[in-house]
Amino acid sequence: MKKSKTYWVIGVMVFFFVAAGLILSPVAQAKDVVKVGCCLTLTGKYAKAGKFFKRGYEMAIEEINAKGGIPLKNGKKVKVKLILYDDKSDPTTAVNLSEHLITVDKVDVMLGSYSTSQVNAQSVVPEKYGVPYVNGGGASSFIYSRGFKWIFGTLASISELSYTEMTLLKELIDKGKLPKPCKIALSWENNAHGKDFEAGVKKAMKEHPGYFKLVLDEPFQKNTKNYAPLLIKVKSANADVYLSDCHFPQFSAQHKQYSEMGLYHKFVSYGARGPETNARKSLGDAVNYLVAAQWWTPLLPYPQSKAFAKMYKEKYKEDISEWYPALAYETARILFKAIEIAGSLDRKAIRNALENMEFKPAIVAGQVIKFDKKTHQATYPYVIVQNMPGGKIVAVYPKNAATGQIVCPIPKK
């Protein structure tokens, strides 16, 4: 008797556990919300970019939720719920929070953080768990050269940046504004960013034989304080064009010394540096005529780009001056579009949709974003801008994005 009573108790317990499991399982539950996990650099070194990224993501989420959510195959719409943490600009924290988002918060998909170091670190987590992860904050091609299947990047590569600049230079040579062959002095930070930049220059040189001659190809350390030795080499190279890839502190120090030494080139570019407000604050008129390549600028004349800039101003009561919120907004929109194309929250289907995505009209130059099949990094041309006297900035390339004419050669003082 006692034994049969025991078996009954066990049987009832098993029944309740199974029933509870079935009731609580994702298969049994109807999903009316898609959980999007994200950790951003809301404090610390990259806090400014993190703040703008948050705005971009929130704008895209509000926009889609205002339409009822993302439409799925079953005719239903799922609203987007953002689960956001602060990774404090620390890669280790970003990794830990990503684990938490996937294993505890059970997010369906992820949006990326800002900066190559954060994205590089955190992306191993969604890759491990097979969660679609789309980021607009890491451009270094190293992130996308690891053979990861679940990681997508909406920032065109740094090699694409220099390649775009070289394409513009080729056009200027064809128009007779620069000599042929055009002598280029190239310097770059000795890291993945700089190596990408160099690769883009060399790729363009290979594709256009006879147009360019590389008279200097010099890496330098990111923490360099004294640029005179480098700039003496640049001066001795007697180049027509000076291209240097560096981040803002390096650009600021280098260009100050460049100006002080009275160096002159017909075309000067420090990669993406130059049009920032801080550039003119630090360097004054020395930034005039500097050319820079950007992922996005409020100068782009496309209706969708202008609409975004207007929406941003209405919401945040300030003009948009940086690319961060634009790429964040576009990254989120691409992810939502992939979910719509997949028609469900099945992760594999979302990933397939991303792989085959041709997102248009995009707010970036070229108006189309698609991912390279092998690397999953977006490919689209950069928009090139030039600083003008008086603080004005004009978009000069590509033609369908231009708001003014490039000044080349730079007028001599």
Next chain:
Amino acid sequence: MSINYLLVNAILFGALYASIAYGLSLIYGVMKVVNLAHGGTLMLSAYVAYTLFTQFHIDPILSLFVALPVFFLLGMLIQRYLVDKIMDAPQIASLLLLFGVWLLMKNVAYLIWSGDEVGYNLSYALKTVKILVPVSIPRIIIFVISIITTVLLLMFLKRTYLGKAMRALSQNRDACSLVGIPVRRVAQITFGLGTALAALGGILASMIYSFSPEFGGNFLLKSFCIIVLGGMESTLGVIVGALILSLIESFSILVIPIDLQEMISFVLLVLILVVKPTGIFGRRATI
């Protein structure tokens, strides 16, 4: 032309490096404390100059008269309420403590100014004067101030009672107490003066560099190299060490790739520690 640029540039950078290293040298020389908060002071003073310039249009040279006394007091407070408490503890304690102070300064900077790289543009920033080669006016100002600071510091240490007391303290703390030198007071003033000198270096550096809360670390490492090279307790050694470092950094590009330039300070540091640990001037030449 290139050699002239390298030479003039090396001399000017040497002056800047010396300005930045004086504070570290003084505090170590007198108190045998490695002030890791030196980097934080460089950074905070740069922000002070930036704020005074952008908000109140006060030139960074004039801001020295405001900032230096403030940092002097800050240094005295750090010594009085923090460093003094662990003077008898193993040296690791002061290293960790001052590292903590540096981290605190960094986080305060993040809170107040955020992590953005900032800089300011002086109206005379790009105006140049020809001294063999074109040299910008800020660099000439930095050079002149560095020379004045060296002379004043040497005179202070040699000719004033307080300066002599500091030199005595650097030699033997117990003996100072025996002869009636107020050791704790002298230590406080030394730390205050060292902090003010670090602030001087930070403000001068802010005239030519942009900065963020991460600023200062690289200069701190160069300062270590300079004070080891010149002699850890020698003021004259600082300027000589700074000049040697900047000359080697500048002229090294004639023989090594530019991206190895930053390695020079560390190679020199290791070499000097192995070959002549007391530095060029060593203890015997202490002023």
